[in-house]
Amino acid sequence: MAGAGVAEAQHVTIDRVWPDPAPGLSDDALVEALRGADPVLRVNFVSSVDGAATRDGLSGGLGDPADRRYFELLRRVADVVLVGAGTVRAEGYGPLRVSDASAAWRTANGLTPHPVFAIVSGALDLDPGSRIFAEAPIRPVVVTTAGHDVRAFAEVADVVEAGAGELIDAEAAVTALRDRGLARILCEGGPHLFGSLLAAGVVDELCVTVEPTLEAGDARRIAAGELPHPRALELAHVLRSGSTLLLRYRRR
Numbered sequence: 001m002a003g004a005g006v007a008e009a010q011h012v013t014i015d016r017v018w019p020d021p022a023p024g025l026s027d028d029a030l031v032e033a034l035r036g037a038d039p040v041l042r043v044n045f046v047s048s049v050d051g052a053a054t055r056d057g058l059s060g061g062l063g064d065p066a067d068r069r070y071f072e073l074l075r076r077v078a079d080v081v082l083v084g085a086g087t088v089r090a091e092g093y094g095p096l097r098v099s100d101a102s103a104a105w106r107t108a109n110g111l112t113p114h115p116v117f118a119i120v121s122g123a124l125d126l127d128p129g130s131r132i133f134a135e136a137p138i139r140p141v142v143v144t145t146a147g148h149d150v151r152a153f154a155e156v157a158d159v160v161e162a163g164a165g166e167l168i169d170a171e172a173a174v175t176a177l178r179d180r181g182l183a184r185i186l187c188e189g190g191p192h193l194f195g196s197l198l199a200a201g202v203v204d205e206l207c208v209t210v211e212p213t214l215e216a217g218d219a220r221r222i223a224a225g226e227l228p229h230p231r232a233l234e235l236a237h238v239l240r241s242g243s244t245l246l247l248r249y250r251r252r
């Protein structure tokens with residue numbers, strides 16, 4: 001599950017392969033490369049070599065300590081973590097809370113101790129009494145469509161309307177987050193939300209951890225839905241931890 005095993009992951013070595021090869025990067029060196037121009041909408045996924053985004057229906061089965069270390073650092077630099085309700089339900093997300101080291105870094109760098117947790121749901125099939133809301137260190141955001149009775153959610157979160165119907169308007173959702181001063185958006189999936197963001201043309205970067213495993217079967221890929229045309233990417237860096245690759249791409 002997202003965020004699990006962060007303490008154990010601190011000790012795993014991550015090397016930069018390209019550009020500027022460098023061994024054993026520190027958290028600060030890894031984070032430095034993730035800062036830079038904002039606003040940015042960055043998406044993060046883990047995948048097997050044969051493109052599976054899940055094992056036994058969950059991403060956590062695929063992730064290793066290197067993925068978990070990097071996952072935490074991506075959160076460290078984000079203003080908001082955006083997640084689809086399908087992933088929240090499947091992965092059993094709790095309140096979004098970064099590690100003590102990340103919270104200290106954030107505070108020292110003028111950010112809130114934890115990023116805002118923004119959940120995308122058209123159906124609002126979420127429990128407003130869940131730990132996500134009750135134990136949130138920062139008031140979460142619920143992004144939904146117009147016409148719902150949102151009173152229960154409005155008590156525990158800021159509710160943002162983006163579009164109408166079953167699916168939120170991805171572009172409107174991103175604009176609404178930016179209007180709230182949340183410039184650095186980290187999307188942790190899942191595949192349907194990523195597909196919608198791609199179709200809306202708002203994705204700037206993709207971080208994908210390629211785990212050295214072949215899963216076969218019918219596991220889903222990291223992106224779902226229809227795209228009018230393929231999106232070309234440009235490689236931004238290649239990190240390596242043992243046989244695991246941590247790739248970062250930019251929109252071309």
Ligand SMILES: NC(=O)c1ccc[n+]([C@@H]2O[C@H](COP(=O)([O-])OP(=O)(O)OC[C@H]3O[C@@H](n4cnc5c(N)ncnc54)[C@H](OP(=O)(O)O)[C@@H]3O)[C@@H](O)[C@H]2O)c1
Nearest residue numbers: 045046059084085086087121122123168189190192193196
């Ligand atoms: N490999 C990885 O790194 C990774 C990362 C994340 C998730 N996953 C896996 O992906 C699976 C979940 O996949 P998913 O595609 O169902 O999850 P998802 O993209 O997180 O959630 C889809 C849900 O988001 C809501 N939604 C509202 N508007 C939307 C829009 N415009 N576009 C897309 N979604 C919108 C809908 O929820 P409502 O029904 O509430 O309206 C929809 O059912 C899980 O098995 C999870 O483990 C893998």
